[in-house]
Amino acid sequence: MKRRFVVETALAVCLIAAPLLLPHLGAAPNTVNRILVWGLFGLGFDILFGYTGLLSFGQSALYGTGGFVAAYLLTRAGFPHVITALVIGMLAAAAVGYLVGLVALRRTGIYFAMITIAIAEVFFFVEFNPLSEWTGGENGLPGVPTPRLDLGFVDLRFTTGWALYPFLAFCFFVGVVIALRIVRSPVGAVLVAIRENPLRAAAVGHNIHAYKLTAFVIAAAYAGIAGGLLGVMQGFMPPDAFMFETSGQLVMQTAIGGRGTLFGPLVGAAVWLFLQDFLQATLNLGATWKLVLGLVFVALVCFLRQGIVGGIRDLYARVTLKPEPAVANAAAVPAAAAPVPLPSRRQPGENAGPILEAKGLTKHYGGVVANEGIDFTVNHGELRGIIGPNGAGKSTLFKMLTCEVPPTAGQIRFAGRDITGRSVTDVCQLGLTKSYQVNQLFNRLTVRENVTIAALAALRGKFKLDLLAGIAGVSGLAAQVEQTLALVNLAARPDTPVSQLAYGEKRRLEVGLALASSPTLLLLDEPLAGMSPQERIETVSLLKSIARGRTMIIIDHDMDALFELAERVTVLQEGRVLAEGTPDEIKGNATVQEAYLGGVHGVIDA
Amino acid sequence: MLSWANFGSQLFNGLALGALLALIASGLTIIYGTLGVLNLAHGAMFMLGGYAGYASYQATGSFVVGLAAGTLAVGVLGVVLERVIIRHFYHRPHEDQLLVTFGLAIVFVEAVRWFFSSDTKTVQAPQLLSGITNLGFMSYPTYRLAVVGICAVALLALFFVLYRTRLGMIVRAGIEDAEMVDSLGINVDRVFMTVFGIGAMAAGFAGFVNSPIVSLAPDVGEQILVQTFVVVVIGGVGSFPGAVLGGLIAGEIISLTSMVNPGYAYVMLFAAMALVLMLRPHGLLGAKGRE
Numbered sequence: 001m002k003r004r005f006v007v008e009t010a011l012a013v014c015l016i017a018a019p020l021l022l023p024h025l026g027a028a029p030n031t032v033n034r035i036l037v038w039g040l041f042g043l044g045f046d047i048l049f050g051y052t053g054l055l056s057f058g059q060s061a062l063y064g065t066g067g068f069v070a071a072y073l074l075t076r077a078g079f080p081h082v083i084t085a086l087v088i089g090m091l092a093a094a095a096v097g098y099l100v101g102l103v104a105l106r107r108t109g110i111y112f113a114m115i116t117i118a119i120a121e122v123f124f125f126v127e128f129n130p131l132s133e134w135t136g137g138e139n140g141l142p143g144v145p146t147p148r149l150d151l152g153f154v155d156l157r158f159t160t161g162w163a164l165y166p167f168l169a170f171c172f173f174v175g176v177v178i179a180l181r182i183v184r185s186p187v188g189a190v191l192v193a194i195r196e197n198p199l200r201a202a203a204v205g206h207n208i209h210a211y212k213l214t215a216f217v218i219a220a221a222y223a224g225i226a227g228g229l230l231g232v233m234q235g236f237m238p239p240d241a242f243m244f245e246t247s248g249q250l251v252m253q254t255a256i257g258g259r260g261t262l263f264g265p266l267v268g269a270a271v272w273l274f275l276q277d278f279l280q281a282t283l284n285l286g287a288t289w290k291l292v293l294g295l296v297f298v299a300l301v302c303f304l305r306q307g308i309v310g311g312i313r314d315l316y317a318r319v320t321l322k323p324e325p326a327v328a329n330a331a332a333v334p335a336a337a338a339p340v341p342l343p344s345r346r347q348p349g350e351n352a353g354p355i356l357e358a359k360g361l362t363k364h365y366g367g368v369v370a371n372e373g374i375d376f377t378v379n380h381g382e383l384r385g386i387i388g389p390n391g392a393g394k395s396t397l398f399k400m401l402t403c404e405v406p407p408t409a410g411q412i413r414f415a416g417r418d419i420t421g422r423s424v425t426d427v428c429q430l431g432l433t434k435s436y437q438v439n440q441l442f443n444r445l446t447v448r449e450n451v452t453i454a455a456l457a458a459l460r461g462k463f464k465l466d467l468l469a470g471i472a473g474v475s476g477l478a479a480q481v482e483q484t485l486a487l488v489n490l491a492a493r494p495d496t497p498v499s500q501l502a503y504g505e506k507r508r509l510e511v512g513l514a515l516a517s518s519p520t521l522l523l524l525d526e527p528l529a530g531m532s533p534q535e536r537i538e539t540v541s542l543l544k545s546i547a548r549g550r551t552m553i554i555i556d557h558d559m560d561a562l563f564e565l566a567e568r569v570t571v572l573q574e575g576r577v578l579a580e581g582t583p584d585e586i587k588g589n590a591t592v593q594e595a596y597l598g599g600v601h602g603v604i605d606a
Numbered sequence: 607m608l609s610w611a612n613f614g615s616q617l618f619n620g621l622a623l624g625a626l627l628a629l630i631a632s633g634l635t636i637i638y639g640t641l642g643v644l645n646l647a648h649g650a651m652f653m654l655g656g657y658a659g660y661a662s663y664q665a666t667g668s669f670v671v672g673l674a675a676g677t678l679a680v681g682v683l684g685v686v687l688e689r690v691i692i693r694h695f696y697h698r699p700h701e702d703q704l705l706v707t708f709g710l711a712i713v714f715v716e717a718v719r720w721f722f723s724s725d726t727k728t729v730q731a732p733q734l735l736s737g738i739t740n741l742g743f744m745s746y747p748t749y750r751l752a753v754v755g756i757c758a759v760a761l762l763a764l765f766f767v768l769y770r771t772r773l774g775m776i777v778r779a780g781i782e783d784a785e786m787v788d789s790l791g792i793n794v795d796r797v798f799m800t801v802f803g804i805g806a807m808a809a810g811f812a813g814f815v816n817s818p819i820v821s822l823a824p825d826v827g828e829q830i831l832v833q834t835f836v837v838v839v840i841g842g843v844g845s846f847p848g849a850v851l852g853g854l855i856a857g858e859i860i861s862l863t864s865m866v867n868p869g870y871a872y873v874m875l876f877a878a879m880a881l882v883l884m885l886r887p888h889g890l891l892g893a894k895g896r897e
Contacts, residue, residue, distance in 0.1 A: 055701045106883045109700050110644040114835035121832045122876040129869025244828060255705050291716035298709035301702060
């Protein structure tokens with residue numbers, strides 16, 4: 001509790017001290033103001049890029065929109081209130097951001113970068129041509145007034161230089177406070193999850209498209225207010241706010257300062273403007289300063305990935321943190337396989353009967369038949385095993401059941417509902433999820449953070465805009481996370497980053513992610529794959545304890561383990577169901593022995 | 607005003623621009639499809655091709671030498687870049703690749719500005735191709751007609767490399783499934799280097815071909831890069847036929863809209879891109895694999 005506002009307090013002290021100290025260091029007030037505007041612009045951008053992992057090269061469009069809307073109101077429209085105009089500009093930018101986001105977020109990765117560049121270029125041309133009557137075209141909008149706050153007893157006028165500084169510093173401070181709340185909220189956790197592994201974030205039940213759009217709109221709002229402040233600061237709204245250079249400069253400043261740190265863009269802007277001044281004025285490089293800057297930037301991206309703030313943070317962590325607990329010690333913990341407490345779980349009533357029914361499930365990949373006409377029913381509380389040789393279509397069946405891929409034909413009913421064609425996110429929210437054959441974890445996060453992300457989806461639903469709420473306030477979260485960690489035997493290492501886990505531990509965390517979304521039906525795709533014999537024994541007992549009162553389907557190649565675990569076993573071969581029955585029936589089934597068990601021997605013998 | 611001759615010449619302008627865009631976009635798209643790297647310095651390489659060609663043209667007086675020099679210089683630069691910087695980024699996130707190539711673009715542009723100054727440079731079309739050709743129904747600048755032909759030849763050469771050689775087979779397979787190609791024991795390292803070189807050459811070649819039409823300036827690559835992105839999004843990432851089709855569509859949209867009102871050229875181009883994204887998110891001829 002005591003440390004809660006430490007960042008905010010430190011920032012307030014710095015902002016108050018700046019006008020007292022910086023003049024002695026030769027900093028011009030206009031440079032400081034400029035840094036603050038860039039820093040504010042960058043706060044939103046960092047939430048988009050640093051936290052969510054969406055690199056937009058089109059922020060100039062929103063910066064310009066906010067700026068020109070505010071400037072137009074204050075100049076041509078004769079609107080008198082500067083602060084209200086700034087807020088309207090911000091809202092306009094957010095609204096435009098929402099529309100732009102709808103288009104740009106149709107695709108991810110490099111597509112997103114390309115589309116944002118193209119959109120920003122359109123805005124630039126629109127400002128210059130079709131809208132030039134409103135925006136002043138290449139002349140921009142001169143005569144933007146500065147803010148004045150008449151509080152009755154005192155009339156505050158923020159004009160230029162250090163007199164404008166308190167206003168900008170206050171805006172920046174409020175911007176930081178809000179940004180900090182956002183990144184510490186449940187939404188902030190989901191945004192980071194999207195950056196780390198969008199596929200898994202969607203699979204544990206988050207509507208990642210809606211969250212990305214949220215991040216985009218947040219960034220747009222910050223860009224809009226910063227654009228408005230640019231006009232106020234200069235007394236003139238320049239058309240080059242819309243230029244690609246603006247977006248580029250923002251991206252570079254954020255990368256230089258450090259992404260995912262909130263303060264990176266501010267530091268980057270300070271470095272940028274200082275370098276510009278130093279190289280141009282002191283070293284007399286003239287226009288060549290940008291060449292030097294470009295070289296510095298390339299070197300920085302190559303060697304200091306997390307930027308200046310990130311670099312300092314890593315250095316600090318290395319100096320102050322105690323060394324990692326010895327690996328041998330850590331590895332010994334799971335071997336102690338303590339009795340596992342029972343999970344809390346959703347009980348969907350006293351249903352007997354089928355929880356999952358698939359009829360005629362078929363999947364073709366071009367000419368390749370992965371599954372053909374599979375009828376598959378699993379009852380409540382059952383533990384089903386699926387076996388079959390490589391290429392029998394087991395994983396494809398799982399992908400169809402969890403709605404990762406749509407079936408070519410057939411129907412899936414889960415808990416009485418037709419889920420055919422639904423999204424993997426919706427299906428997870430209904431209580432059906434899977435652990436992956438190849439680990440899909442949030443690799444740069446800790447064990448606890450991983451499980452938290454999955455639990456948040458179960459507790460908050462697929463989308464919720466609790467932007468300003470603390471993550472600790474989500475009711476039941478701590479309990480669910482602790483129970484899940486205990487269940488998969490990782491309670492001893494909650495704060496270890498995933499990258500430092502042993503393979504077996506990662507496998508257990510993979511199961512833990514699926515468990516934390518409290519499924520009623522859990523699919524496990526080869527949970528034992530790649531494990532040592534010792535780890536297998538532990539994991540089998542772990543699976544048994546998970547299975548208590550839960551419905552599960554397990555694919556695995558370890559037949560001894562599967563026959564021990566499962567109540568019924570389905571055998572797939574060449575995309576079809578070959579046989580189904582109790583483990584003893586399957587062991588005794590002549591067709592299965594011929595096609596699978598015996599077949600393998602046959603091949604080896606031949 | 608709208609007249610048939612005007613319309614015809616704009617149609618041809620669109621074809622010339624489209625052919626150029628197709629060539630540049632092919633370079634960008636095969637690099638992305640094979641290496642998984644979106645090269646934001648592609649526009650700067652286009653610009654460098656123009657300047658390298660310009661310098662050699664000035665020195666030798668031969669347009670052909672200029673064209674060869676522009677192409678080769680950028681090709682060599684591409685190979686060197688791939689070896690020294692880009693290959694260290696294959697296993698880093700997309701964002702880092704974008705950042706580093708963006709930084710390189712700035713370095714190239716500013717280096718040219720430093721070396722050649724910001725003043726525009728005019729490149730004369732070669733004697734043989736200068737002047738006006740009478741097409742019967744209208745007169746049209748000979749060089750622009752030639753551009754269509756030159757780009758068509760270059761595209762055919764690219765097509766030959768991609769569809770008729772072993773390298774091309776590997777490249778196309780890599781676009782479909784990079785992991786698979788990796789595990790087939792093919793020396794991916796060398797393929798990557800070559801592909802980056804070829805993609806860069808396409809940009810450099812187009813850069814010099816374009817220079818008699820649009821005067822050279824250090825930032826000439828930036829606009830072209832944006833147009834190229836639209837082309838790639840419309841055509842589908844990683845698809846060579848998509849790049850050609852997208853290039854022609856984009857070229858015609860820009861040029862026909864300019865006939866009515868140049869201010870709306872980009873708006874229309876963007877609208878076309880948005881439409882494609884809504885109806886066919888993977889582009890007209892794109893595969894679903896690459897994201």
